[in-house]
Amino acid sequence: MQQAEFVKESELFFRQWLRSPRSMGSIKPSSPVLARAIAEAVVWQPGRYVVELGGGTGAITQGLIERGIPRDRIVVVELDPELAAFLGRRLPGCVVVPGDATRLDRILADLGIDDVATVVSGLPMVRMPFDFQKAIVEQGLRALREPGTMLQYSYSPVPPVPARRLGIRAELVRYVLRNLPPATVWRYRRAA
Numbered sequence: 001m002q003q004a005e006f007v008k009e010s011e012l013f014f015r016q017w018l019r020s021p022r023s024m025g026s027i028k029p030s031s032p033v034l035a036r037a038i039a040e041a042v043v044w045q046p047g048r049y050v051v052e053l054g055g056g057t058g059a060i061t062q063g064l065i066e067r068g069i070p071r072d073r074i075v076v077v078e079l080d081p082e083l084a085a086f087l088g089r090r091l092p093g094c095v096v097v098p099g100d101a102t103r104l105d106r107i108l109a110d111l112g113i114d115d116v117a118t119v120v121s122g123l124p125m126v127r128m129p130f131d132f133q134k135a136i137v138e139q140g141l142r143a144l145r146e147p148g149t150m151l152q153y154s155y156s157p158v159p160p161v162p163a164r165r166l167g168i169r170a171e172l173v174r175y176v177l178r179n180l181p182p183a184t185v186w187r188y189r190r191a192a
Contacts, residue, residue, distance in 0.1 A: 034153065034179040035063025038120055041173050041185055043149045044069055048117035051075045051108070051143060053101040053136065056083060058090045060122055060153075065091075075113065077101055102132065104139035116143045119150045125160040133161045137168060141190055150188040155181045167191050 038060055044050055050069055055061055055076035064074055071093030077100075078084040084098035099107045101123060108114065119140040125133050140150040151173070154160040163170035169192070173185040 031059070031176075031179040032063065034176045034183050034185075035060050036066075037174050037176045037183075037185055038151060038153055039063040039067035039069075041149075041151055041187065042067065042069070042118045042120065043147060044073075044117045047073075048115050048145070049073050049075055049113055051077065051104070051116050051119045051140075053077050053104070053119065053121040053140065054079070054123040055087050055096070056122060058087050060120060061087070061091055061094060064120075065094075075108075075111065077104065077107060102135040102139060104136075104143055108143055115145050117145070117148050119143055119148075121150065121152045123152075124154075125152060126154060126156040126158065130162070130165070134166055137161060137166055137188060141168070141188065152186045152188060154184050154186065155179075156184075160184075160186060161188075163188070 042050055042064065050064055050073060052061055052064070052074065055078040061074060061076055065071060071091065072095070075095040075097065076087055076091065077097050078087055079098070079100055081098050084096055088096045095111065097107055097111070101121070108116070121136065121140060123136060125136070137150070144150065152160050159170060161170070169189045171187045173187050176183040176185065
């Protein structure tokens with residue numbers, strides 16, 4: 001990324017954070033180190049899709065691309081219209097959808113996508129009411145075809161969602177200390 005692009009990305013991210021701090025997980029975009037950690041945890045095979053919920057300014061998406069996942073197999077769902085427009089310009093070839101993660105089934109049906117290998121969520125789940133957490137996790141898990149996985153990264157030292165209460169299995173995949181703030185990556189699966 002060029003220096004001017006990085007400045008624009010950082011400014012846009014910070015502006016969005018100032019406007020709505022609860023809807024942003026951090027005050028600044030995720031680091032390339034976090035993006036690589038998430039990309040390494042993604043389950044993907046050729047022909048399948050990876051869906052990212054809450055694309056922000058595209059830092060994690062860039063990590064998926066650098067891992068070798070084709071742009072046309074990455075679907076980014078972003079609720080904020082300004083961020084979605086930015087992602088569309090920054091990530092040509094990726095499927096960028098302005099939309100609500102709690103309606104992922106409808107978004108994917110409209111796109112004709114039914115073979116999702118991984119759902120990556122960067123949504124600030126810790127701060128959300130339980131009903132929203134439940135809707136997002138259920139939508140994410142419902143979108144997956146086996147073998148599939150849902151990943152959630154968080155800047156909180158506590159698990160981002162109450163797995164037992166949701167009836168899912170949660171596994172801490174990685175601590176990423178070289179991110180500001182430090183982050184965790186979690187994997188969610190349906191309970192056996």
